[in-house]
Amino acid sequence: MSDIELVNVSKHTCRDISLKIGDGELFAIVGTTGAGKTTLLNAVAGVIDYTGSVRIGGVPVDARSPQERGVGYLCQDPALFPHLTVASNIAFGLRAAGCDRAAADRRVSALLEWMRISHLAARYPHMLSGGEKKRVALARSLAPSPKILLLDEPTSSLDPQTARYLRSELQDFLKTLRITTVHVTHDLGEAEEIAGRIALISNGTIEQVSTPAELFFSPSSASVSEFIGMPNILECARSRTLASGLLEFVSGANLKLILPCDGAGIKRISIPPDAVSIVGARPAGHGLNRFRGRVEAITPHNGLVRMRVSVEGESLLSELPTPAFRELSVEKGDEVHVGIRLERVRYDPS
Amino acid sequence: MRNDGERIQSLWGILPVALFLATWELVGRFNLFPGQFFFPPFSTVLEEFWHLTANGVLGENFFSSLKRVLIGLGSGSVAGILVGIVMGWKDVFHKALHPIISLLYPIPALGWLPLLMLWIGINEMLPITIIFICSFFPVVYNTVTGIRNVDRKYIQAAETLGASNPRILFSIVVPLALPNIFTGLRLEAGMSWRVLIAAEMVAIPTGIGALLIRAENLVRVDIIMVCLIVLSAMCLLFERVFSYLERRCTRGWTRAA
Numbered sequence A: 001m002s003d004i005e006l007v008n009v010s011k012h013t014c015r016d017i018s019l020k021i022g023d024g025e026l027f028a029i030v031g032t033t034g035a036g037k038t039t040l041l042n043a044v045a046g047v048i049d050y051t052g053s054v055r056i057g058g059v060p061v062d063a064r065s066p067q068e069r070g071v072g073y074l075c076q077d078p079a080l081f082p083h084l085t086v087a088s089n090i091a092f093g094l095r096a097a098g099c100d101r102a103a104a105d106r107r108v109s110a111l112l113e114w115m116r117i118s119h120l121a122a123r124y125p126h127m128l129s130g131g132e133k134k135r136v137a138l139a140r141s142l143a144p145s146p147k148i149l150l151l152d153e154p155t156s157s158l159d160p161q162t163a164r165y166l167r168s169e170l171q172d173f174l175k176t177l178r179i180t181t182v183h184v185t186h187d188l189g190e191a192e193e194i195a196g197r198i199a200l201i202s203n204g205t206i207e208q209v210s211t212p213a214e215l216f217f218s219p220s221s222a223s224v225s226e227f228i229g230m231p232n233i234l235e236c237a238r239s240r241t242l243a244s245g246l247l248e249f250v251s252g253a254n255l256k257l258i259l260p261c262d263g264a265g266i267k268r269i270s271i272p273p274d275a276v277s278i279v280g281a282r283p284a285g286h287g288l289n290r291f292r293g294r295v296e297a298i299t300p301h302n303g304l305v306r307m308r309v310s311v312e313g314e315s316l317l318s319e320l321p322t323p324a325f326r327e328l329s330v331e332k333g334d335e336v337h338v339g340i341r342l343e344r345v346r347y348d349p350s
Numbered sequence B: 001m002r003n004d005g006e007r008i009q010s011l012w013g014i015l016p017v018a019l020f021l022a023t024w025e026l027v028g029r030f031n032l033f034p035g036q037f038f039f040p041p042f043s044t045v046l047e048e049f050w051h052l053t054a055n056g057v058l059g060e061n062f063f064s065s066l067k068r069v070l071i072g073l074g075s076g077s078v079a080g081i082l083v084g085i086v087m088g089w090k091d092v093f094h095k096a097l098h099p100i101i102s103l104l105y106p107i108p109a110l111g112w113l114p115l116l117m118l119w120i121g122i123n124e125m126l127p128i129t130i131i132f133i134c135s136f137f138p139v140v141y142n143t144v145t146g147i148r149n150v151d152r153k154y155i156q157a158a159e160t161l162g163a164s165n166p167r168i169l170f171s172i173v174v175p176l177a178l179p180n181i182f183t184g185l186r187l188e189a190g191m192s193w194r195v196l197i198a199a200e201m202v203a204i205p206t207g208i209g210a211l212l213i214r215a216e217n218l219v220r221v222d223i224i225m226v227c228l229i230v231l232s233a234m235c236l237l238f239e240r241v242f243s244y245l246e247r248r249c250t251r252g253w254t255r256a257a
Helices: A037-045 A086-096 A101-114 A130-142 A160-177 A188-194 A212-217 A222-227 A322-328 B004-029 B042-054 B057-089 B091-104 B109-120 B125-148 B152-160 B165-202 B208-217 B221-249
Strands: A004-011 A014-021 A026-031 A051-056 A071-074 A148-152 A180-185 A197-202 A205-210 A232-243 A246-251 A256-259 A266-271 A276-279 A290-301 A304-311 A314-321 A335-340 A346-349
Touching: A004 A037, A014 A037, A014 A205, A026 A037, A026 A188, A037 A051, A037 A071, A037 A148, A037 A180, A071 A130, A071 B152, A086 A101, A086 A130, A101 A130, A130 A148, A130 A160, A148 A160, A160 A188, A180 A188, A188 A197, A188 A212, A197 A212, A197 A222, A205 A212, A205 A222, A212 A266, A212 A346, A232 A314, A246 A266, A256 A266, A276 A304, A276 A314, A290 A314, A304 A322, A304 A335, A314 A322, B004 B042, B042 B057, B042 B221, B057 B091, B057 B125, B057 B165, B057 B208, B057 B221, B091 B125, B109 B125, B109 B165, B125 B165, B152 B165, B165 B208, B165 B221, B208 B221
Parallel strands: A026 A180, A026 A197, A071 A148, A148 A180
Antiparallel strands: A004 A014, A004 A051, A197 A205, A232 A246, A232 A266, A246 A256, A266 A346, A276 A335, A290 A304, A290 A335, A304 A314
C-alpha cells in the first residue's frame, strides 16, 4: 500500500494541513505562488522538518530520512547532476540502492527507450534543452521504482508548446505506471487534465478537495471561486437534442443556449467570465448564443474590468481587459450585446 | 591540418618570447647594460646551463628541490583536501576548525621558518614542512569553499534517490567541488617552488635555492640566471600539470571545457 496521509502538518505558510491521498491515485495540489504547495511535497519527501505527521501506507514516516521513504521526487528545478551523463544520472538511484551495474544499465536503457530519450544517454545536462532535462529528471525519479511520485510543477519554466507536449507525455506515463502521484501546479488546466482529484491550497490551508468537476461547479468558498476564475454556473432547467451533436440548453431563468454536445443529460454548465463577450453594437452574422443584456455593475479587478450583465433573467459575469473596456465605452444601465464563446464552456453531465 | 589563422595565432605567441631573448642577447653581447659582467647574454646563460647539466651540478640540486616539492606539496595537498572535505561536509568540524585555520592561514609560509628551524633543525624535513604549510592552508580553504558551495538541490535530489551520505559526499559533492579544489592546487603548485627556493637560500645547503645563493657569493650571474630559468619553468610546468588534471577530471561537464 502506498497511500499518503498528512495529519496536521505545519511548516512555513502551511498550517495544520490534513489530507488523504489514496493508493495509486493521481492527485493534484493547486494554488498560487507561495500558497505552500512545494512545502507540502517537501514534507512528504522528508527533505524539510515539519510538525504533524506524514503516513505512507498507514505507517508514520516522520522519523525516516528522505532515503528511507521510497518517494520519487521531481523538483521544479530538475537538479540533474552536472558532472554525470544522462545515463549516469538515471542510474544514480539504482546504484545507490545496491543494484549491480548490468541490471542498472538494463533498467536505464528501458527507461530511456520508454521516454524516447535514448539519443541523449551520453550527453551532459548542460547539453540538454529545458524539456529534455525534465524528461531525464522524471526518468531518474522513476528509475528506483518508487512507491510514490511527487511532481513539483514539472512543466514550469518551459515554453508553452514544450509544456503542452510534456504534459501529454506525462499523462501517458502516469497512466501506465499507476503509482500514487502527487502533482503540484499553479495551472488549474494542467491539474484538471492529469489528476482524478484536486486539492486547492491558499495561504497555507486546504480550501477544497474534490474532483475537477466538483471544483468547477461547486466551489466551496469565494476564494476557490476566485481562483478558478469566477465562472458563471448555470443550472439546467431542461434540454433537448436539436440534431446530432447539438443540444438546446435552457437555464433556470430561461436563458437558451445551443451547445455542441452529445446526449441530453447535462446538469449544469460553467462559463468562464472571459468567454462572455460584450459589444456595444449588434454584431454581424447569425444570432446563435447572442443576446441583449443590460450592464448591472462594473468593477475593476487586477488590470481587468469585470461587468455583471443581466441576460434573459440570468446574471452573467464578464471579464475584459481595461483597454478593451475603454474602447467599449459603456456605463451601468446601458444596453449591450452579449455573446457566449463555447470553446471554454465546461459541462457537468447529470 | 591547422589552418592559416591558427598558424598566425601560434606565431603571435612565440614572437614576444623570441623578441625578448633577442633583445637580451643583444644587450648582453654589446654591453648595453651597465657592466657586462653582471648581464651575460642569453647564449652564455645557455652555455652555462649545458655545462651545469653536463657536470651534474644542476641535476643534483634540481632533484633535491623536486623531491622536497613533491613530498611537501603532495602531503600538504592530500591533508588539505581531507581536512577541507571534513570541514566542508560537517558543520561541527567547520565550527571547531574554522577559527584556527583562519588564524594560521594569513601567516606567510616563510614566516614559519625561524620557528621550524628551532623545532625541526636544519635538515630535509625543514623545506618539506615549509612546503606542507604553504600548500595545506590554501587547499583547505578552497576545498571547504568548494564543498560548501555545492548547491543544496543536488544533495536533496540525491537524498530522495536513496543515496547514503557517504555516497552523496563522494559521488556528488566532492566531484562538484573539484574546480575549487583544483584552483587551490594550481595556485599552490607554483607557490611551493617559490617558497622552497627561499627556504633553501636561507637554511639548506642543497637544492636550486642553495645553488642560487652560492652563485651569488661567487658573483656568477649566469648561474643565477640558469637557476631562475629552472625555477620559472618548474612553476609553469606544475601549474600546467594541475590545469591539465583539472581539465581531465571535469572534462565534458564544465561548459568551459
